[in-house]
Amino acid sequence: MNQYMKSAVYGVAAGDALGCPVQFESRTEVSRHPVTDMRGYGTFNLPEGSWTDDTSLTLAALASIKEKxxxxxDDIMRRFCDWMYDGAYTPYGFSYDIGNGTRNAINAYHNGADVYHCGSTAEYNNGNGSLMRIIPVCVWCALNVPDEKEAVKLIDLVSGLTHNTERAKTACGLYGFMVNALIHEGGSLKEKLxxxxDRGVAYYKAADTAELRTYHxxxxxxxxAKTQADRIESSGYxxxxFEAAVWSLITTNSxxxxxxxxxxxxxxxxxVAAIAGGLGGLYYGLDAIQQNWLESxxxxxxxxxLLD
Structure with a gap:
């Protein structure tokens, strides 16, 4: 597997595992005992280095891309079913921390819905559950699909498996443009992003995508980058x-x-850390990810x- 995919996927996993023990804690609660390194237990009462659905679904997509x-x-969705029902692509052989939109889509597919209709288009399904797992598709497209329209079409399709709203798909598409720039463009992290x-905005403006404005x-x-932390939300929306992940990257130096x-x-x-970790892994490289984080x-x- 190429170095870009390794860096991106390990970046996602590191962020996921780092955030797992304090998931759902408020900013005030976390500030009382800030996270400074990998830790265990907490929200899911799991050991240090445990990762959740973000990484599981990322690995399921990666496994499909590698095999196919x-x-x-369809193959990606079958692997999502293997994850939810049978515990494939998990740390311990069982799935946990499953978002409602993802659960509903997998159940719909399992019950006969096709890949174009298993993900809901309802307003309530504007969660981050497709953005968190989209990076293997983005990296593959950046390296194999030079046509922007075709790349966005593939990213839309894979987002829509669980989150088929224009808002969620636009986030994944913009993320894909960022991934492409991190791989192919020069400059600092912020300059590449x-x-x-810029390319993503131009693309979606030309396509007259109404949801683009939500990412203004x-x-x-x-x-x-000058936005204060109290104006950054880090919810599941x-x-x-997306904003919190990008902000965390462009206001730091490692x-x-x-x-x-x-x-x-x-x-x-x-x-949020998984979304940031995918982009950060691409920019900083695998060697920049803390060794103890990877080993844990x-x-x-x-x-x-999957990454050999």
Missing amino acids: NGIDA QKGM RLFDLDAF VVDA FEEALLKAVNLGDDTDT LKNKELFEN
């Missing part, structure tokens, strides 16, 4: 999570600092098998 050498939506955002704070990252900042925002800690990841053999 491309994007096969801005190049990706990310249009100018220099300005957004896709706009909040992978470690970015992920700790993301986690200590509180609330949906594991997912449970079921490490699964990562090694």
Whole structure:
């Protein structure tokens, strides 16, 4: 597996595991005992290095891409079923921390819905459950699909498996443009992310995508970097999570600092850090991820098998 995919996926897993013990804690609660390193137990009462649905679904998508050498939506969805029903792609052989939109979509697919209709288009389904797992698709597209329209179409399809709203799909598409820029463009982290955002904004404006406006704070990252923490939300809402992840990256100077900042925002800690970790892994590289964080990841053999 190429180095970009390794860096991105391990970045997601590191962020997920770092945030897992304090997931759902408020910013005030987290501030009483800030996260400074991997720790265990907490929210799910699991050992240090445990990871959740963010990483499980990322690995399921990765496994499909590796086996099929491309994007096969039905195969990805079958693997999501294997995860939810049979505990595949998990640290301990059972699934946990399953979002409602994801659960409903997998149940719908299991009961006969096709890949274009299993994910809900309802307003309530604007969570971050597809953004958190989309990076393997984004990396694969960045390396294999030079046509922007085709890449966005594939990213939309895989987002829509569980989160089929235009808002969620637009977040995944913009994230994909950022991934592409991190791989192909030069410059600092913020400069690369801005190049990706500029291309994404131009693409969605040309497509007359109404939901683009919900991401307006990310249009100018220099300005957004000046935003105070009390104006950054870190909830499970896709706009909040995307903003919080990007803000954590562009207001710090290392992978470690970015992920700790993301986690200590509180609330949906594991997912915000996972979203940031995927981008941060691509920019800083695998060697920049703390060795003890990587060594602590449970079921490490699964990562090694999928990323060899």
